[in-house]
Amino acid sequence: MLRVGNPIGDMKEKTDVLQGTLALMVLKTLDVLGSLHGYGIARRIEQISGDLLTVNQGTLYPVLLKLEQEGSIASEWGASENNRKARFYRLTRDGRKQLRAETRGWEQTAAIIGRFFAVKAEDLE
Amino acid sequence: MTSWARRRQDEERLRSEIEEHLAFQTAENVRAGLSADEARRQAVLKFGAVEAMKEGYRDERRLPFLETLMQDTRYALRRLRNAPAFTITTVLTLALGIGATTSIFTLVYAILLKSLAVANPNELYRLGKEARCCYYSAYCQEKEFSLVSYDLYKHFRDNTKGFSELAAFEAPSPDFGVRRSGSSEPAQSYPGEFVSGNYFTMFGIGAYAGRMFTANDDRAGAPPVVVMSYRLWQQRYRSDPSVVGSIFYIDQKPFTIVGIAPPAFFGDRLRNYPPDFFFPLNTEPFVEADADLNKPDTAWLHLIGRIRPRTNAAAVEAEMRVELKQWLRSHWGDMSATDRVKFPEQTLFLAPGGAGISDMREQYEHWLHILMMVSGFVLLIVCANLANLMLVRGMEHRRQTSLSMALGAQAPRLVRQALTESILLSVLGGMAGLAIAFAGTRVILLFAFPKAGGVAGIPIDASPSVPVLVFAFGVSLITGLVFGIAPAWMATRVDPIEALRGVNRSTMPTGSLPRQALVVFQAALSLVLLSASGLLTATLYNLENQNFGFDQDRRTVAMVSxxxxxxxxxxxxxxxxxxxxxxxxxxxxxxxxxxxxxxxxxxxxxxxxxxxxxxxxxxxxxxxxxxxxxxxxxxxxxxxxxxxxxxxxxxxxxxxxxxxxxxxxxxxxxxxxxxxxxxxxxxxxxxxxxxxxxxxxxxxxxxxxxxxxxxxxxxxxxxxxxxxxxxxxxxxxxxxxxxxxxxxxxxxxxxxxxxxxxxxxxxxxxxxxPVIWVHSLKEQVAGQFRQQRLIAHLTSFFGLLSLILSCLGIYGVTAYNAGRRTSEIGVRMALGANRGQVVALIVQGAFALIIFGLLIGLPLTLATGRFLGHQLYGMNPYDPAVTLAAVLALALCALAACLIPALRASWISPSEALRAE
Structure with missing residues (x-):
C-alpha cells in the first residue's frame, strides 16, 4: 500500500515549531554569552536542551540567517579561540527587545498552562 | 543580476560556515578520543542532511519566488512545446482577441486620452465645454460662450490675471493656395490656421528650425510671416534649409517663412487634415477679402490659456464671467433686441485644454465606446473558449496531477504551475496580438480617415506607443488569469488516490459544470454581438438607401477654389x-x-x-x-x-x-x-x-x-x-x-x-x-457614411468571429461529452436504441445549453439596443427581425456544431463502444 497523505506538509509543521523555539534559544544564548559563533551556539543549546539539536545541528543555520534578516542579530567574521576563521553572531538592540517580549510571552503561556495542569477535578466543584 | 550575485555570495558564506562548524565538531570528537576519519564522519552525521538544510536556508533568503517562477516557466514552456497544436490554436485565438482590443484601444488613446505634444498640458484650459465650429454670434450664444470675436479675445487677454498666456486661434479650418516664390508650379492647396502671436509661447514649444513668431509679429502692419509644419517641410520640400527665410505666395500674397514647427506638433486639435501653415491673426485681413478679424459681431476664435501656478481654474472662470458681462455691456449699442433679451443668461465655462479643442473626441466618443465594448466582448468569448480548452487539458493531465500530489507536490505549487502556463500563453498571444493590432489599426485608419493627395492625414500613429504596450500587456495578463484560474483550481480538486485507480475510467463529472456555464456565457455574448452587428448593418443600409431628394447617377462634382x-x-x-x-x-x-x-x-x-x-x-x-x-x-x-x-x-x-x-x-x-x-x-x-x-x-x-x-x-x-x-x-x-x-x-x-x-x-x-478634387456624387454621398460603414463592418466582423468561437466552444463541449458517454451509448444501442435516438440524446444536452444562453442573451440584446440608441438611423433599437435573425443564426450554427460529434457518436458500433475505455 502507498501512503496517502502529504509527507512534506507534515514535516513542514514540525520544523515550524522547532524553528520558533530554536530562534528563542538562539537569542537567549547570545544574550547570556555575548558574541558567539555558530558551533558555539549549537553546543550551548545542546548542553541545555539535551537532544533537541543532536541529530540536526544544520537546522540552526537557516534560523541564524532568518534572525539576521529580521535584524535581531548581527554577524561578522572573526577568529575563534583556537585561531580558526569563524562567523560571530551577537544580539542587536532589536534582538534584545524581541527577546524580552518573547520571554514575557513564554512566561505567560507557561504560567497559564501550568495553572491548567495544576487544576484538579475537585477544584472545579 | 544583483540577486544572482547575492545568491552566490550567500552560498559561499553558507559553505564556509558549514566547513567551520564541521571542523569544530571534528576537533571536539578527536579530543573525545575518536580517530580522525571517524571524528569527521560523526560530525557530518550530527550536522544532518546538508541539502535539506540548504533548502531551508534558501527559503529563508526569501528569493524562492523568483526561482520557482523560473522553474515553473521552464516547465510550462516544455509542456507547451510538447503540445504544438494546442499552443498554436491558443496563441492565435488570443492574438485575435487581444489584437482587436488593442487596435481599438490605440484609437481610444489617440482620440480620447492623449494630450497635445506641448509643455505641461495639464496647465492648459480652454474656453467652452462643447467644441463648436465655425462662426457664432459675438454677442449671444446658446448655453455657453465658446467662440469669441477678436475684440473679446483682447479684452480677456488683457484683463484675466489668472492666465500667464491666453492664446486665440480660428475655429474654421480653411485651405490656402500656396506657391513658393520663383517656382513655376501652379498653386497647391494646404490647410492653414490664423493664430494669435503668443500661440507658440502659450503652448511652450520652440521652433524645429528658424523661429516661431511672437506677439511682436502679430500687429497690424508687421511684415507678414508664417510658420510651416514639419510634415510639409520634410515631405514637400525635403527638409530644405533654405525654405526658412524664403518668400511664399499664399493666396497670392507674399509671406516670409520664419520657422518650422516641431515634428510632434499638429496644432491645437486632432483633425483629419492638420494645418500646414500657422499665420499671425493680424495677417488675416491681408489674405482674406472678407476678413473676420475686425468684425465685432463675428465670433470665430477658440481660446486656450496657460493658467498661472497655484491658480484655481474656477476662480479664473468666475473672473472671465464678469469680464464677459462687462464687455457685452460696453457693446450694448451693437446688440440686437434678441441679444439684449438673452443677455442675463450669457455665461462661460473653462474646461481642461491639455488635449486641445476636442471636437473629434465628441464626434467619435460614442463610436469608440461601442467598438471598445464589442472588442471587449470578443475578448471575453476568447477567454471563455480558452478556459474551456484549458479545462479539457486539465482533465487529460488529471492522472499526472494526482500522481504529483501523491508524491508530495503541494497544491499551491500546482495551481501556480497551471497559472504560469496560461499567463505564458496569454503573453505569447499578446505579442502576436500586437502585430495584429498594428496591422488592424492601419487598416482602420485608412478606411476611417482616407488620405487626400499631398495633404497630411490624421496625426494618429498606428505603431504601438508606451500606453498601448502597457494596455496590451495588462490585457494579456488579465486574460491569462481569467482563463487560467478555473483550470488551476480544478488541478487541486484531484484526490491523489485517483492516481491509483484508472482516472480515465472514472465517471465523476468533474469540471462539466464550469464548462457548460462557459458555453452558456459564450452563446449569450455572441447573441449580443450578432444583434448589435445586425442593427448597425441595417442602419447603414437605411442611411445609404434613403431618399435624398436628388439624383446621384451620372453626376460628378469638381471642387474649384x-x-x-x-x-x-x-x-x-x-x-x-x-x-x-x-x-x-x-x-x-x-x-x-x-x-x-x-x-x-x-x-x-x-x-x-x-x-x-x-x-x-x-x-x-x-x-x-x-x-x-x-x-x-x-x-x-x-x-x-x-x-x-x-x-x-x-x-x-x-x-x-x-x-x-x-x-x-x-x-x-x-x-x-x-x-x-x-x-x-x-x-x-x-x-x-x-x-x-x-x-x-x-x-x-x-x-x-x-x-x-x-x-x-x-x-x-x-x-x-x-x-x-x-x-x-x-x-x-x-x-x-x-x-x-x-x-x-x-x-x-x-x-x-x-x-x-x-x-x-x-x-x-x-x-x-486650383481643382481641389473631382469625384462622383455617389462617392461624395458614400463618403459621408464612412464612419457608420466602418463601425458596421467592424462590428459584423467581431460578431462573426464570436459566432465561430462560440461554435467551436459548443463543438468542444459536445464532442467531449459524447466521448465520455461512449460506453453509455454502446449500452443503449445494445439495448435497441437507434441512431436517431443517440443523436437526439447528444444534441439535446448541447441544445439545452444554447437555449439557456439565448435566454440570458435576449435581455442583454435589449440593453444593447438601448445603448446604441440614437446611432441607429431609421431603426427600432429593439427590432424583432434583427433579434430573430441573430437568434436563428446562432441556433443554426450551434446545431451544426453539435450535430457533428453527435453523428460521429451514433456511427460507432455497439460492440466497439462497449470495449472503449
Whole structure:
C-alpha cells in the first residue's frame, strides 16, 4: 500500500515549531554569552536542551540567517579561540527587545498552562 | 543580476560556515578520543542532511519566488512545446482577441486620452465645454460662450490675471493656395490656421528650425510671416534649409517663412487634415477679402490659456464671467433686441485644454465606446473558449496531477504551475496580438480617415506607443488569469488516490459544470454581438438607401477654389459663365451648374429668415433656414425636382428682381396656409423682408451630413449673380457665399467623362484656378457614411468571429461529452436504441445549453439596443427581425456544431463502444 497523505506538509509543521523555539534559544544564548559563533551556539543549546539539536545541528543555520534578516542579530567574521576563521553572531538592540517580549510571552503561556495542569477535578466543584 | 550575485555570495558564506562548524565538531570528537576519519564522519552525521538544510536556508533568503517562477516557466514552456497544436490554436485565438482590443484601444488613446505634444498640458484650459465650429454670434450664444470675436479675445487677454498666456486661434479650418516664390508650379492647396502671436509661447514649444513668431509679429502692419509644419517641410520640400527665410505666395500674397514647427506638433486639435501653415491673426485681413478679424459681431476664435501656478481654474472662470458681462455691456449699442433679451443668461465655462479643442473626441466618443465594448466582448468569448480548452487539458493531465500530489507536490505549487502556463500563453498571444493590432489599426485608419493627395492625414500613429504596450500587456495578463484560474483550481480538486485507480475510467463529472456555464456565457455574448452587428448593418443600409431628394447617377462634382486663385467678387459671375461654357464643350456632358455647397458635401451655410407680412420672430423663436447660392440650371443638374413654379434660370441676372427658390420644408414651416409663390422674405433682420421673391418650390433634399434622423430642414436657394442689399444702407453687401466651389457635371446617359478632361476644362479657363478634387456624387454621398460603414463592418466582423468561437466552444463541449458517454451509448444501442435516438440524446444536452444562453442573451440584446440608441438611423433599437435573425443564426450554427460529434457518436458500433475505455 502507498501512503496517502502529504509527507512534506507534515514535516513542514514540525520544523515550524522547532524553528520558533530554536530562534528563542538562539537569542537567549547570545544574550547570556555575548558574541558567539555558530558551533558555539549549537553546543550551548545542546548542553541545555539535551537532544533537541543532536541529530540536526544544520537546522540552526537557516534560523541564524532568518534572525539576521529580521535584524535581531548581527554577524561578522572573526577568529575563534583556537585561531580558526569563524562567523560571530551577537544580539542587536532589536534582538534584545524581541527577546524580552518573547520571554514575557513564554512566561505567560507557561504560567497559564501550568495553572491548567495544576487544576484538579475537585477544584472545579 | 544583483540577486544572482547575492545568491552566490550567500552560498559561499553558507559553505564556509558549514566547513567551520564541521571542523569544530571534528576537533571536539578527536579530543573525545575518536580517530580522525571517524571524528569527521560523526560530525557530518550530527550536522544532518546538508541539502535539506540548504533548502531551508534558501527559503529563508526569501528569493524562492523568483526561482520557482523560473522553474515553473521552464516547465510550462516544455509542456507547451510538447503540445504544438494546442499552443498554436491558443496563441492565435488570443492574438485575435487581444489584437482587436488593442487596435481599438490605440484609437481610444489617440482620440480620447492623449494630450497635445506641448509643455505641461495639464496647465492648459480652454474656453467652452462643447467644441463648436465655425462662426457664432459675438454677442449671444446658446448655453455657453465658446467662440469669441477678436475684440473679446483682447479684452480677456488683457484683463484675466489668472492666465500667464491666453492664446486665440480660428475655429474654421480653411485651405490656402500656396506657391513658393520663383517656382513655376501652379498653386497647391494646404490647410492653414490664423493664430494669435503668443500661440507658440502659450503652448511652450520652440521652433524645429528658424523661429516661431511672437506677439511682436502679430500687429497690424508687421511684415507678414508664417510658420510651416514639419510634415510639409520634410515631405514637400525635403527638409530644405533654405525654405526658412524664403518668400511664399499664399493666396497670392507674399509671406516670409520664419520657422518650422516641431515634428510632434499638429496644432491645437486632432483633425483629419492638420494645418500646414500657422499665420499671425493680424495677417488675416491681408489674405482674406472678407476678413473676420475686425468684425465685432463675428465670433470665430477658440481660446486656450496657460493658467498661472497655484491658480484655481474656477476662480479664473468666475473672473472671465464678469469680464464677459462687462464687455457685452460696453457693446450694448451693437446688440440686437434678441441679444439684449438673452443677455442675463450669457455665461462661460473653462474646461481642461491639455488635449486641445476636442471636437473629434465628441464626434467619435460614442463610436469608440461601442467598438471598445464589442472588442471587449470578443475578448471575453476568447477567454471563455480558452478556459474551456484549458479545462479539457486539465482533465487529460488529471492522472499526472494526482500522481504529483501523491508524491508530495503541494497544491499551491500546482495551481501556480497551471497559472504560469496560461499567463505564458496569454503573453505569447499578446505579442502576436500586437502585430495584429498594428496591422488592424492601419487598416482602420485608412478606411476611417482616407488620405487626400499631398495633404497630411490624421496625426494618429498606428505603431504601438508606451500606453498601448502597457494596455496590451495588462490585457494579456488579465486574460491569462481569467482563463487560467478555473483550470488551476480544478488541478487541486484531484484526490491523489485517483492516481491509483484508472482516472480515465472514472465517471465523476468533474469540471462539466464550469464548462457548460462557459458555453452558456459564450452563446449569450455572441447573441449580443450578432444583434448589435445586425442593427448597425441595417442602419447603414437605411442611411445609404434613403431618399435624398436628388439624383446621384451620372453626376460628378469638381471642387474649384476661385478664392485661392485670388478672384475678386466682381469677377466671379463671368468666371462661372466661362467654367460652364468650357465644361459644356466636353463631349458627353449634358449639363453643368455651380453652387456654394453641393448636397452632403460636409459643408453648409444657414441664416435666420424674416417673412414679409409676418410678425418678426421672438427672441426664442427658431427662424433658421439653410442657404445655398447657385447658377442657372442648378436644379436640373443636381436632379432635384422643382415641384411648383420655376428653378433658378438665365433670366435671374444682377439687374433683375431678387428671387429665391425654397424647399417644401420651408413652405410648410413659414407659409403654412398660404401660397408661397410671389411672397417675399429676407435674411438680414427686420427691414430685409422684401429682399427675395419666392419663384419656385423644390422637393426636399438632404444637404446636411448630420441630424440624419431628423426631417430635412427648411432651405432656400439664391441666384449667384444677384447681390443682397444691406437693409440699412441699401447698398450691395460683401457676401462670401458668392465664392461657389462645387461644380456639378451631369453626363449624358451612357457617357463617361474622365477626370483629366475636367481638369483640362478648368485649366483652359484659368491655369491658376486650383481643382481641389473631382469625384462622383455617389462617392461624395458614400463618403459621408464612412464612419457608420466602418463601425458596421467592424462590428459584423467581431460578431462573426464570436459566432465561430462560440461554435467551436459548443463543438468542444459536445464532442467531449459524447466521448465520455461512449460506453453509455454502446449500452443503449445494445439495448435497441437507434441512431436517431443517440443523436437526439447528444444534441439535446448541447441544445439545452444554447437555449439557456439565448435566454440570458435576449435581455442583454435589449440593453444593447438601448445603448446604441440614437446611432441607429431609421431603426427600432429593439427590432424583432434583427433579434430573430441573430437568434436563428446562432441556433443554426450551434446545431451544426453539435450535430457533428453527435453523428460521429451514433456511427460507432455497439460492440466497439462497449470495449472503449
Amino acid at each position: 476661385p478664392r485661392l486663385a485670388g478672384y475678386r467678387p466682381d469677377q466671379l459671375t463671368s468666371l462661372y459663365r466661362r467654367i460652364q461654357d468650357s465644361f459644356s464643350s466636353i463631349p458627353g456632358v449634358s449639363a453643368v451648374a455651380l453652387c456654394t455647397y453641393s448636397p452632403l458635401s460636409g459643408n453648409a451655410w444657414g441664416s435666420g429668415v424674416w417673412i414679409d407680412g409676418h410678425p418678426p420672430p421672438g427672441p426664442n423663436a427658431d427662424n433658421f433656414a439653410l442657404r445655398d447660392r447657385v447658377t442657372a440650371g442648378y436644379f436640373e443638374a443636381i436632379g432635384n425636382p422643382v415641384v411648383r413654379g420655376r428653378g433658378i434660370s438665365e433670366q435671374d441676372t444682377a439687374a433683375s428682381r431678387h428671387v429665391a427658390v425654397i424647399n417644401e420644408a420651408f413652405a410648410r414651416k413659414y407659409f403654412k396656409d398660404e401660397d408661397p409663390i410671389g411672397k417675399h422674405f429676407g435674411r438680414d433682420g427686420v427691414g430685409s423682408e422684401r429682399e427675395y421673391e419666392v419663384v419656385g418650390i423644390a422637393k426636399d433634399a438632404r444637404y446636411l451630413t448630420f441630424d440624419l434622423e431628423k426631417p430635412i430642414p427648411p432651405s432656400f436657394f439664391l441666384p449667384e449673380p444677384q447681390q443682397d442689399l444691406d437693409p440699412k444702407t441699401g447698398l450691395p453687401e460683401i457676401d462670401s457665399s458668392h465664392f461657389l466651389s462645387d461644380v456639378i457635371i451631369l453626363n449624358k446617359p451612357g457617357a463617361t467623362v474622365a477626370e483629366v478632361r475636367i481638369r483640362q476644362a478648368v485649366a483652359s479657363v484659368d491655369p491658376n484656378l
